[in-house]
Amino acid sequence: MRLYYDPFDKIRNGEKTIELRLNDEKRRKIRVGDTICFHRYEREYDVIICTVTDLYRFNSFEELYRALPLKQCGYTEEQEKDAKAEDMLEHYSLAEQRKYGVLGIGIRKSDQDYLTDCHMHLEYGDLSREYVMEFVDEAVKKGIHEIDILDHTHRFKEFEPCYEHLKIYDQQKQWLMQPTKFHNTLDEYIGLIDEMKRLDLPIKVKFGLEVCYTRDTEEMLKKILSGYQFDFLTGAVHSINSILYDMSFSKELLWDKYPADQIYRDYYEAVLNCVKSGLFTRLAHPDTIKMFKIYPDYDLSETYHLLGRALKQQDMLAEINTGCRYRYGHPDIGLSDELLAVFKEEDVQLITGSDAHKPADVGSFIKEATQRIK
Ligand SMILES: [Zn+2]
Numbered sequence: 001m002r003l004y005y006d007p008f009d010k011i012r013n014g015e016k017t018i019e020l021r022l023n024d025e026k027r028r029k030i031r032v033g034d035t036i037c038f039h040r041y042e043r044e045y046d047v048i049i050c051t052v053t054d055l056y057r058f059n060s061f062e063e064l065y066r067a068l069p070l071k072q073c074g075y076t077e078e079q080e081k082d083a084k085a086e087d088m089l090e091h092y093s094l095a096e097q098r099k100y101g102v103l104g105i106g107i108r109k110s111d112q113d114y115l116t117d118c119h120m121h122l123e124y125g126d127l128s129r130e131y132v133m134e135f136v137d138e139a140v141k142k143g144i145h146e147i148d149i150l151d152h153t154h155r156f157k158e159f160e161p162c163y164e165h166l167k168i169y170d171q172q173k174q175w176l177m178q179p180t181k182f183h184n185t186l187d188e189y190i191g192l193i194d195e196m197k198r199l200d201l202p203i204k205v206k207f208g209l210e211v212c213y214t215r216d217t218e219e220m221l222k223k224i225l226s227g228y229q230f231d232f233l234t235g236a237v238h239s240i241n242s243i244l245y246d247m248s249f250s251k252e253l254l255w256d257k258y259p260a261d262q263i264y265r266d267y268y269e270a271v272l273n274c275v276k277s278g279l280f281t282r283l284a285h286p287d288t289i290k291m292f293k294i295y296p297d298y299d300l301s302e303t304y305h306l307l308g309r310a311l312k313q314q315d316m317l318a319e320i321n322t323g324c325r326y327r328y329g330h331p332d333i334g335l336s337d338e339l340l341a342v343f344k345e346e347d348v349q350l351i352t353g354s355d356a357h358k359p360a361d362v363g364s365f366i367k368e369a370t371q372r373i374k
C-alpha cells in the first residue's frame, strides 16, 4: 500500500497503528497475521513492513470515527478535536463507502528491513518463465521482498547498431560476437514480461533494461526506447571513449595505456551525461570504475557532489550495487563510503542490487547494503 509522507512517518515512529481503507475486494483478502508493506509516495523504496493485528469493519467512516481512537488512525492531539468522517471524502466518496463498507486495519510495525534486489540478469539463460522463476525462488529463499530484472541492451537485436563503435578493437569485436549477444528481440522480452505479470508471484517482480549509454549513441537509444514501456530503465556506463573498462582485456586496452586520472575524468563525464540525458529512471553502479582498485590522484568530492545533484534533479535512483564485492573482489559493498555520504547529503534516493548473473547470486550482500542506506 502507498502512503503520503505524514501518515508514513507516523507509522514509522509508532504514533499511527490503524490504517483506514475501503473494504473493497482487495482489502477483503487481508487477514490478521498478514504482512503489509507500506511504500512512501515518490519514494517507493522507503518501506515499512507491518503485521496486521486487528481488522475493524464498518458500514461507513461515520461509524468508524465514532468507534475507533482517532489518534491511532493518524490524527495529532491538536487535530483530533476537529477530526470528522468527512475528512475521508478526500480519498473515498460516500457512494464507494456504501458499496464496499470501510475498514480499519490495526497494524504493528516490524523491525524487519524491506529487502530489494534491483539488479539481476537473465543473460545466461532463456527468456522463459521457468528461468525467471529460478530467480524468484532464490529471492524468496533469501527473504528478499522485491526483485528487479534487467537484461543488458546487448542481448537485443534492436540495439546492435549502438555497439558498432566498440568494434575498433578485435577483443571487443569478439566479445560482441558471443552467442549471448543480440540474439533476442525486445518483443520477445515484452512477451515474457506480459506472461510474468499475469502470474500471482510470491514477491514483487519488476522488469527493465540495463542500457549501455554513451553520448554518441544517445539519440539512437532514445529512438529505440521510445517505442517500449518498462517498469524502469537503468542507465549504465560500461565504456570510455569506446573502450570497455571492466573486461579481462580492459587492462591491455585501457588501464595500462592511459593515466587513471584521465580514465576517471572521462568516466564521470560520461556518467553525468548519462544522468542528464533524461532517458533513465536509475543509474547503475555509479562508482564501479574502481573495480580493479586503481584510483586517480585527484580529489573526487566535487565530481561526487555534481553527480548527486544531477541525480536529484532528474529524480533518479542510484544503485548500491554489490557486484563489485563478490564478482570483482573489491572490499566495498557497493558505493564507497565517500560517495555514499555525498549521495546522502544530496538526498539521492538509493536502491540495492546484486548484479546477479545467475540465480544463486540473487540477494548477495543485500542485507549488508540495506544497512548502509540507513
Ligand atoms: Zn553494468
Ligand SMILES: [Zn+2]
Binding pocket: 119, 121, 210, 355
Ligand atoms: Zn548489470
